[in-house]
Amino acid sequence: MTIAKLRVIYINTKTIKLLKKDNFMPFISAPAKIVEIIDFAPGEIRAVRLKLPDDVEVKARPGNAFWLKLFGKASGRLEMRTYSFSSNPRSPIIETVVSKAAENPNTSWAFQEFLSGTELEARISEQNGKKSLFINPRKDLELEPDDWWQDKKFLFYGLGTGVTPHLSAIRYMAEKGMNVNVIYVSSSKLMRRLIFHDELENTQKRFPQNFRYLPFLTRENPETLKEWKYFTGRPTVEALTKLIPDISERHLRICGGKGTRKNLEKEANKFKINFPGVKTEEW
Ligand SMILES: Cc1cc2nc3c(=O)[nH]c(=O)nc-3n(C[C@H](O)[C@H](O)[C@H](O)COP(=O)(O)OP(=O)(O)OC[C@H]3O[C@@H](n4cnc5c(N)ncnc54)[C@H](O)[C@@H]3O)c2cc1C
Numbered sequence: 001m002t003i004a005k006l007r008v009i010y011i012n013t014k015t016i017k018l019l020k021k022d023n024f025m026p027f028i029s030a031p032a033k034i035v036e037i038i039d040f041a042p043g044e045i046r047a048v049r050l051k052l053p054d055d056v057e058v059k060a061r062p063g064n065a066f067w068l069k070l071f072g073k074a075s076g077r078l079e080m081r082t083y084s085f086s087s088n089p090r091s092p093i094i095e096t097v098v099s100k101a102a103e104n105p106n107t108s109w110a111f112q113e114f115l116s117g118t119e120l121e122a123r124i125s126e127q128n129g130k131k132s133l134f135i136n137p138r139k140d141l142e143l144e145p146d147d148w149w150q151d152k153k154f155l156f157y158g159l160g161t162g163v164t165p166h167l168s169a170i171r172y173m174a175e176k177g178m179n180v181n182v183i184y185v186s187s188s189k190l191m192r193r194l195i196f197h198d199e200l201e202n203t204q205k206r207f208p209q210n211f212r213y214l215p216f217l218t219r220e221n222p223e224t225l226k227e228w229k230y231f232t233g234r235p236t237v238e239a240l241t242k243l244i245p246d247i248s249e250r251h252l253r254i255c256g257g258k259g260t261r262k263n264l265e266k267e268a269n270k271f272k273i274n275f276p277g278v279k280t281e282e283w
Contacts, residue, residue, distance in 0.1 A: 027080075029069060030056050030131065032122035034114055035093065041192045043112050045099040045161065052092045056124055057132040060089035062168035063141035063253075063281075066096075066133050067123040072106040073113075080123070081107050082136050084164040084255075084281070086196075088172040094133070097195055099161045140281045141165045141253060146176065153181040153249050155275075157235070157264065159256030160188065163195050165281060166255065170211070174203055183212045183244055185235050187256075189219040191228065214243060237267035251277040258282050 036049035052058070060066070065084045072079040087095035098111045114120075123134035143149065156166035163186045173180055188194050194215060204213045216235040217228065225232065233239065241247055252275040254261050261280040268275065 027069070028124050028126055029121035030124045030133075032068060032094075032120045034116050034118045034120070037114070037116055040195055041190070043100070045097070045193055045195070046112060047086060047095055047097045047196070048111070048114070049087075049093050049095045050120065050122070052094065052122060052133060053131075054092055055131055056091065056122075057130065058089050058091040058094060059132050060085060060135050061139075062088065062143040062172045063165045064089060064139055065136035065165075066094065067136065069121040069123070070107050071110050073110040074104065074106040078121075079107050082283075084141075084168065086164045086167040086171075088168060088175060091133075097161050097164045097167070099193075138281075141255060141279055143169050143172065149173075150179045152251055153246065154183070155240075155244065155247065155250040155252050156182060156184045157252060157254045157256075157260075158184075158186050159260055160193075161195070162255035162257070162260070162281075164255070166253065167196060169253075170200075170203060174207065174211075178207050178210045180210055182210065183214060183250065185214045185216070185240065187216045187218055187235050189217070191217060191220055191224070214240075237264065237271055237273065241271055241273070248273045248275065250275060252279070254278065254280040254282075256282060 030053050032050040032052055034048055035051045038047040040046060062085065065082045067080055067082055069078050069080050083096040083098065085094060086097045087093070098108055100112050101108045124131050125134050156169065158164070158166045166184060170182065170184060173182065184200065186195070197215065200213045204211050214231065216231045216233065217225070218234055220228070220232060222232070231239065244250070254264060260282055261278070265278070
């Protein structure tokens with residue numbers, strides 16, 4: 001009797017979660033055509049530029065994400081997935097970076113095989129006849145208004161494709177003239193998996209007072225690293241405190257797999273570092 005009651009309560013809690021407003025709204029979509037692909041590691045990780053119809057507005061900030069409906073290679077059916085903007089989000093072309101999931105890849109596997117010209121479906125909203133790209137309701141890494149961030153110090157921390165929302169913010173800040181102080185830490189397994197490495201090096205050259213790029217390689221064979229002038233191993237707090245003397249003055253923005261923030265905060269505690277602000281997105 002008690003167990004039966006408990007089960008009813010459990011189902012109800014789960015059902016409430018499913019009853020979120022956005023799941024109930026009708027799915028309106030617009031074609032999102034792949035117009036450019038930048039393969040970093042073919043079959044593993046790539047950036048994709050998608051063109052939306054001209055009448056679909058993009059009202060978003062760096063750090064936001066959008067929804068695509070696309071074919072799942074493992075499930076064999078259409079699936080909905082969320083993607084962060086890597087570009088400064090604006091119409092009509094948007095960009096994201098997608099890597100093949102390490103375990104049970106589905107849409108992320110299909111993503112690596114799409115050709116230029118492939119049409120996906122982007123979720124849109126329509127109000128008073130005006131169409132706009134639907135923006136993921138959780139906006140954990142949304143960049144604050146420009147007058148808030150201009151005089152702050154940031155530490156952007158991205159593991160793998162976790163750099164995606166940070167890229168969007170960097171590109172936005174660079175376009176705005178970047179009166180800001182950002183250190184961008186990325187972690188990639190191998191050299192070939194570095195995401196927009198040349199562009200980030202150039203941004204550092206263009207804005208030496210405002211931007212530092214600190215990429216880490218975690219699984220590269222030291223023998224192939226003769227040309228590598230940056231860092232190896234994990235970007236631990238210990239490694240970062242040596243490279244960033246003012247680390248505890250920085251607003252930390254984290255993006256990576258589940259548990260990234262917990263690990264980082266645990267390490268930061270050991271070094272008695274209290275960041276003035278921490279924001280995270282994990283997927
Ligand atoms: C806000 C947000 C932004 C994102 N931005 C990006 C981005 O910019 N680039 C990017 O590559 N990805 C991004 N993602 C992740 C993306 O939406 C997909 O989840 C990812 O591409 C993998 O898709 P998939 O269909 O291959 O695998 P999925 O079916 O999504 O599964 C991914 C992994 O999670 C595991 N998994 C799935 N369901 C469960 C479950 N119920 N319990 C436990 N494990 C489970 C799978 O085994 C697999 O290892 C974002 C996600 C969110 C929420």
